[in-house]
Amino acid sequence: MDTELEDRLRRAFTALASTVDTEMTAVTRPRRRLAPVFAAAAAVVLVAAGVVFAVTRPTPEPGPGTPAPAAPPSPSATARSFSFDLLTHCGVDEAKIGDTYFEAEQPIIGPAASAPSGWDNPYQRGTMTLLSPDTAVFRDDHGHEVRFRVRPGATAFKNLCD
Amino acid sequence: MVESDTKADGPVAELFRRHRPDLLRLAVLLLGDRAMAEDVVQDAFVALHKKWPTLTDPDSAAGYLRVSVVNGARSAHRRRTTVWRHLKAGEPEALPAADADVLLAEEHRTVLTAVRRLPRRQREVLVLRYWAGLSEAEIADTLAVSRGTVKTCASRALTKLADLLGGPDGH
Numbered sequence: 001m002d003t004e005l006e007d008r009l010r011r012a013f014t015a016l017a018s019t020v021d022t023e024m025t026a027v028t029r030p031r032r033r034l035a036p037v038f039a040a041a042a043a044v045v046l047v048a049a050g051v052v053f054a055v056t057r058p059t060p061e062p063g064p065g066t067p068a069p070a071a072p073p074s075p076s077a078t079a080r081s082f083s084f085d086l087l088t089h090c091g092v093d094e095a096k097i098g099d100t101y102f103e104a105e106q107p108i109i110g111p112a113a114s115a116p117s118g119w120d121n122p123y124q125r126g127t128m129t130l131l132s133p134d135t136a137v138f139r140d141d142h143g144h145e146v147r148f149r150v151r152p153g154a155t156a157f158k159n160l161c162d
Numbered sequence: 163m164v165e166s167d168t169k170a171d172g173p174v175a176e177l178f179r180r181h182r183p184d185l186l187r188l189a190v191l192l193l194g195d196r197a198m199a200e201d202v203v204q205d206a207f208v209a210l211h212k213k214w215p216t217l218t219d220p221d222s223a224a225g226y227l228r229v230s231v232v233n234g235a236r237s238a239h240r241r242r243t244t245v246w247r248h249l250k251a252g253e254p255e256a257l258p259a260a261d262a263d264v265l266l267a268e269e270h271r272t273v274l275t276a277v278r279r280l281p282r283r284q285r286e287v288l289v290l291r292y293w294a295g296l297s298e299a300e301i302a303d304t305l306a307v308s309r310g311t312v313k314t315c316a317s318r319a320l321t322k323l324a325d326l327l328g329g330p331d332g333h
Contacts, residue, residue, distance in 0.1 A: 003320075005320060005323060005324055005327070006292060006320070008269070008273050008327075009273060009277070009288060009292045009323070010292045010293070011269075011270065011273075012266075012269070012270040012273035012274050012277070013191060013274075013288075013289060013292055013293035014293065015266050015267070015270040016190070016191060016266060016270065016274060017187040017190070017191060017293060019266065020186060020187045020190045020196070020199075022182065022183035022186050022187065
């Protein structure tokens with residue numbers, strides 16, 4: 001049985017905790033240190049995007065050795081556009097969609113390898129549209145549009161936000 | 163990025179999404195400083211990301227993060243104290259109030275002000291017990307102390323709090 005003091009403590013802690021805004025805020029601290037965390041956070045989006053990418057990229061016609069798909073993808077999974085948080089913290093340069101690494105056809109890099117002016121930081125929420133298995137375009141509500149193309153053979157980002 | 167980093171991305175991202183909010187709140191409760199709390203939590207995830215390839219039990223990751231945050235908060239508190247001493251400003255009696263305190267009711271401010279006057283370990287025990295809701299055993303694991311120490315700390319903390327707040331039960 002809690003005492004009244006314990007109840008007061010619990011309520012005070014809960015009240016203070018409830019005032020903590022846990023939304024990610026724009027970060028001005030050194031980027032190298034934060035890069036793994038941002039990359040990890042981005043993976044949540046990437047995993048989801050990967051599912052979409054996997055089912056939207058053209059598949060070869062079933063041949064003698066190619067089993068047909070067990071079931072058609074759901075309508076939502078067949079969309080070629082999906083919500084995407086593009087990492088902008090060190091500039092708009094690369095994107096990982098599913099397991100595939102893309103690079104911007106025309107990278108946009110801010111001063112001192114930072115987010116470009118007018119872009120949210122560390123991410124820009126928008127929509128990634130797969131134009132083909134090798135090309136994609138990112139668009140957002142601010143009117144930004146960046147085209148990406150596959151970086152053949154890539155197994156990692158060119159730069160880890162550095 | 164090495165391959166092990168890539169393997170860590172998915173699980174760590176999920177942990178980040180799920181646990182960051184509460185870890186940030188925990189760090190704010192321990193430190194009373196939002197900016198320092200953010201640093202501590204980020205450091206915890208960076209450390210986990212590096213450690214992931216050698217983590218034998220992924221289910222232990224949440225506990226690992228909590229320990230990292232508590233230890234990080236201690237380190238941050240020590241650094242802050244060192245700065246105060248070098249500035250010859252003298253160590254303040256208690257942790258500064260969190261910025262959010264201004265949003266709190268007078269009753270909660272009074273209680274939190276009293277909590278900040280307790281020794282560090284007693285504060286940690288109270289936060290882990292009455293906010294995080296951990297058992298004595300879990301608190302002992304998190305703070306790397308015995309269950310007896312947890313019990314003693316909690317008892318002394320409550321006695322001191324009651325005294326600070328005026329009255330046998332804090333009134």
